[in-house]
Amino acid sequence: MLELKAPFRRVYAHAYHITLSLRRDAFRLLDVTLWPLVLFLSMGLFAQSFTRDPRVIGLVVLGALGWRIIYHFQMEAVQLYMDNYWQGMIEHVMIAPLKWWEFVLGGAISAVVKILVIAFSFLLLGRVLFGFTVRTPLATLSGLLACAACGLVLAIFSMGVAFLKRGDAFAFIFAFPDVIAVLSGVFYPVTVFPRPVQVFAQILPTTHAFNLLKATLGQAPGEPGMFLATLFPWLVAGAVFTQWALAKARREGKLVKMK
Amino acid sequence: MDAVVARQVSKSFAGGRQALSRVDLAIAEGAIHGLLGPNGAGKTTLIGTMVGLTAPDEGTVEVCGLDVGRHLHRVQTLVNMVRGFSGVIEKVTARELLTYYAHLYDAPLARVDEVLRLTGLWERRHQEVALLSSGWRQRFFIAKGLINRPRVLFLDEPTVGLDVDAALAVRDLIREINREGCTILLTTHYMREAEDLCSTIALIADGRIVAEGDPAALKALVRGPDLPAPTLEDVFLRLTRQTLEVADA
Numbered sequence: 001m002l003e004l005k006a007p008f009r010r011v012y013a014h015a016y017h018i019t020l021s022l023r024r025d026a027f028r029l030l031d032v033t034l035w036p037l038v039l040f041l042s043m044g045l046f047a048q049s050f051t052r053d054p055r056v057i058g059l060v061v062l063g064a065l066g067w068r069i070i071y072h073f074q075m076e077a078v079q080l081y082m083d084n085y086w087q088g089m090i091e092h093v094m095i096a097p098l099k100w101w102e103f104v105l106g107g108a109i110s111a112v113v114k115i116l117v118i119a120f121s122f123l124l125l126g127r128v129l130f131g132f133t134v135r136t137p138l139a140t141l142s143g144l145l146a147c148a149a150c151g152l153v154l155a156i157f158s159m160g161v162a163f164l165k166r167g168d169a170f171a172f173i174f175a176f177p178d179v180i181a182v183l184s185g186v187f188y189p190v191t192v193f194p195r196p197v198q199v200f201a202q203i204l205p206t207t208h209a210f211n212l213l214k215a216t217l218g219q220a221p222g223e224p225g226m227f228l229a230t231l232f233p234w235l236v237a238g239a240v241f242t243q244w245a246l247a248k249a250r251r252e253g254k255l256v257k258m259k
Numbered sequence: 260m261d262a263v264v265a266r267q268v269s270k271s272f273a274g275g276r277q278a279l280s281r282v283d284l285a286i287a288e289g290a291i292h293g294l295l296g297p298n299g300a301g302k303t304t305l306i307g308t309m310v311g312l313t314a315p316d317e318g319t320v321e322v323c324g325l326d327v328g329r330h331l332h333r334v335q336t337l338v339n340m341v342r343g344f345s346g347v348i349e350k351v352t353a354r355e356l357l358t359y360y361a362h363l364y365d366a367p368l369a370r371v372d373e374v375l376r377l378t379g380l381w382e383r384r385h386q387e388v389a390l391l392s393s394g395w396r397q398r399f400f401i402a403k404g405l406i407n408r409p410r411v412l413f414l415d416e417p418t419v420g421l422d423v424d425a426a427l428a429v430r431d432l433i434r435e436i437n438r439e440g441c442t443i444l445l446t447t448h449y450m451r452e453a454e455d456l457c458s459t460i461a462l463i464a465d466g467r468i469v470a471e472g473d474p475a476a477l478k479a480l481v482r483g484p485d486l487p488a489p490t491l492e493d494v495f496l497r498l499t500r501q502t503l504e505v506a507d508a
Contacts, residue, residue: 009365010362013360013362020359021350024350087349091340091342092403095311096364097336099332250311250314251314
């Protein structure tokens with residue numbers, strides 16, 4: 001591992017840094033324990049109080065898991081930047097020879113570790129409390145990976161916003177994945193929205209990622225083509241935006257706060 | 260050969276504030292070059308253009324023969340920076356944090372222990388950096404600044420806020436680093452420190468270099484009947500005040 005090429009080591013460096021923070025900060029551990037379980041149990045018990053229909057329970061379990069995946073893949077990348085910014089060390093990071101996408105990939109490593117913990121607890125509790133089982137493992141895994149890809153795209157956009165807005169970016173960054181998940185029909189079809197919102201939802205890759213999960217329960221058409229067709233434009237737009245944001249921040253002297 | 264060359268570098272910020280105005284500066288390889296100026300003179304902005312944190316509006320900066328704008332990534336492998344005002348991330352030990360930077364710079368992990376010993380931090384390697392005294396914390400940042408064996412090290416007020424003993428120790432460290440071949444650009448508000456450490460000094464005021472040379476040459480600029488034996492402080496006050504008065508007028 002120590003012989004990895006420079007970019008891989010920088011990606012690993014970010015994951016290492018996040019792990020250090022996680023290990024030392026009990027509050028961060030709540031990210032993989034209390035907060036996801038609050039979402040999972042409240043939604044699951046609410047649904048179960050009305051019905052034992054396995055499709056409804058399945059929507060709750062897979063929807064909550066997909067949502068957490070998007071959140072973690074987005075948040076982990078930006079968290080490291082923001083931590084260093086708040087603690088006054090960001091200039092030491094930004095003078096190092098790193099690329100913005102290395103933040104994103106480093107965050108992804110940390111996200112994978114957190115998601116494994118969350119997925120295990122969701123699937124175990126889903127089985128014990130609600131009788132949920134994954135019936136089509138490969139299709140379900142594809143849907144979850146689609147959610148991860150969406151989280152990475154949101155992470156790229158969020159990095160751009162962080163470069164531009166620094167400390168002021170955090171409210172946006174925190175709200176971003178949750179608003180997108182709600183607009184993408186996390187537990188319900190997007191047809192519940194007014195027509196203009198439905199149109200917007202259709203151009204979000206997250207809508208089609210959730211549809212891939214819902215398809216494993218027979219609750220939506222699973223259209224990988226639509227997912228990829230919406231993902232790639234967002235991915236390219238995110239990369240262009242963040243590259244532009246980094247250059248703009250550097251040009252305006254706002255990349256770090258010097259004194 | 261010059262390790263750092265700034266040519267006609269200008270930079271202004273939002274609101275039209277001109278931070279740098281056509282700055283020319285050359286730092287010889289192996290030198291400790293001082294950059295002195297009042298608060299807000301443009302020292303930190305100039306360093307920012309040299310390490311790639313800020314892009315100049317006009318002009319070019321070369322480090323080790325590479326244009327910073329065009330070869331930023333390569334330049335960033337060759338430089339490092341230590342500042343006197345850095346915050347520090349909590350609950351992480353000196354060794355852990357240096358390991359992070361070693362990964363960032365693709366430095367061998369053995370370098371972590373080397374810089375810990377070089378800076379005298381070895382006995383404190385398992386202590387949280389945030390809990391170190393300011394003197395030891397500054398040694399930590401110097402260790403961080405050396406992790407990639409930089410060819411040019413930018414020291415932005417490295418002894419600010421340190422007690423006499425800690426400041427002396429940091430100065431000794433700076434000399435030692437320089438003896439090993441590292442070119443250093445040092446900003447400081449302590450004239451004695453600049454005179455003690457620097458082979459050449461540039462004075463900057465209102466975003467312009469107002470004088471440059473070795474300490475003796477700078478003193479000669481203001482020597483006269485009213486000031487037969489000027490100190491560097493006299494040079495600083497006279498030349499920077501003149502510039503600011505002209506700017507105000």
